[in-house]
Amino acid sequence: MNILVTGAAGFIGNAVSLSLLARGHSVLGLDNLNDYYSVELKKARLGRCKEFAEQGLFSFKQLDITNTEDINKFFGENKFDSENKVISEELLKTLPHKTTSSSVPTKFDGIIHLAAQAGVRYSLENPYTYIDTNIKGTLNLLEACRRNSIDNFVYASSSSVYGDNAKIPFSTEDIADFPVSLYAATKRSTELIAHTYSHLFGIKAVGLRFFTVYGEWGRPDMAPMLFAKNILADRPIKIFNNGNMRRDFTYIDDIVNGTIGIFEWNAARKIIENDKNAARTFNIGRGEPVDLLNFVEVLENELGKKAEKEFLPMQAGDVPVTWADTSALEKVIGYKPSVSLAQGVKNFAKWYKSYYA
Numbered sequence: 001m002n003i004l005v006t007g008a009a010g011f012i013g014n015a016v017s018l019s020l021l022a023r024g025h026s027v028l029g030l031d032n033l034n035d036y037y038s039v040e041l042k043k044a045r046l047g048r049c050k051e052f053a054e055q056g057l058f059s060f061k062q063l064d065i066t067n068t069e070d071i072n073k074f075f076g077e078n079k080f081d082s083e084n085k086v087i088s089e090e091l092l093k094t095l096p097h098k099t100t101s102s103s104v105p106t107k108f109d110g111i112i113h114l115a116a117q118a119g120v121r122y123s124l125e126n127p128y129t130y131i132d133t134n135i136k137g138t139l140n141l142l143e144a145c146r147r148n149s150i151d152n153f154v155y156a157s158s159s160s161v162y163g164d165n166a167k168i169p170f171s172t173e174d175i176a177d178f179p180v181s182l183y184a185a186t187k188r189s190t191e192l193i194a195h196t197y198s199h200l201f202g203i204k205a206v207g208l209r210f211f212t213v214y215g216e217w218g219r220p221d222m223a224p225m226l227f228a229k230n231i232l233a234d235r236p237i238k239i240f241n242n243g244n245m246r247r248d249f250t251y252i253d254d255i256v257n258g259t260i261g262i263f264e265w266n267a268a269r270k271i272i273e274n275d276k277n278a279a280r281t282f283n284i285g286r287g288e289p290v291d292l293l294n295f296v297e298v299l300e301n302e303l304g305k306k307a308e309k310e311f312l313p314m315q316a317g318d319v320p321v322t323w324a325d326t327s328a329l330e331k332v333i334g335y336k337p338s339v340s341l342a343q344g345v346k347n348f349a350k351w352y353k354s355y356y357a
Helices: 010-020 039-047 048-056 068-077 089-094 125-148 182-201 223-232 253-267 294-303 327-333 342-354
Strands: 002-006 026-031 056-064 109-112 152-158 203-210 238-239 282-283 310-311
Touching: 002 010, 002 253, 010 026, 010 039, 010 109, 010 253, 026 039, 048 056, 109 125, 109 253, 125 152, 125 182, 125 327, 152 253, 182 203, 203 253, 223 238, 223 294, 223 342, 238 294, 253 282, 253 327, 282 327, 294 342
Parallel strands: 002 026, 002 109, 026 056, 109 152, 152 203, 203 282, 238 310
Antiparallel strands: none
């Protein structure tokens, strides 16, 4: 298939792109390469696609999904050329880009929408960014689906939509209308908007509620990266809620396999007019919450250093536990996470020490 992946320079988006390419699909990646965190890390991720770019299977365009005019123009042209290819000379040296229209799909078989403004805590400081990127950006892409007859739309939601849900594990049957952060509110909003577009226009929109994704090439603002950085630099790590935290840590490979599995399932399924199942939402996690201090201990062992811990109260917008009920995902695609915490942390620590050497 010819697939558009948004957030292709991001943690999950880049890993999904690589796996799609390895499975024989062609990918056109979009990313605005903003400076929320290291642009160099984002460029290094794109560099991993170099082999596929040289084969004409991967192309990239720097584009902001919040810019409605640019998105409409992109889908109208749907190809690269010397006039509309927006890319820096520095990145061109890293990643080959085909400039002939024959190397780029003229029709997308579907979109995997992983571009977003992430981070619960940052949403307390920059709320408008979340409204623009997560809500307006998603709306722009759904409009593009409607206008270009693209019916396979898989997008990233988040476990944060459950808020302070008292019932565990979290199920997609649970009410998710009481978010405790703006980030969560925007993710829940995208689910509702996607449901509306499915109902009105027959777009098969599937949202994936990701649970605490970690692994190689992760975001520097995420706990595993922050922990590794400070442990190796002999600085204290911050442990919120005085350590009374559990997270459903999910390794990146399991997230990738589930995401692509759902995309391919969604491509094959048939819906009828006004089908209430046109829009679907699934949890995607390991289904096994881990005490935060246990995670730190495993990381310490892999890094070969003990952490100095600074115990702090719960942060605004955070929750004490996340735990995914993934039975619905298992039912439709046979999803079963295969990477243990020990193996995932080992892989992450090895990459971290190598990349930041």
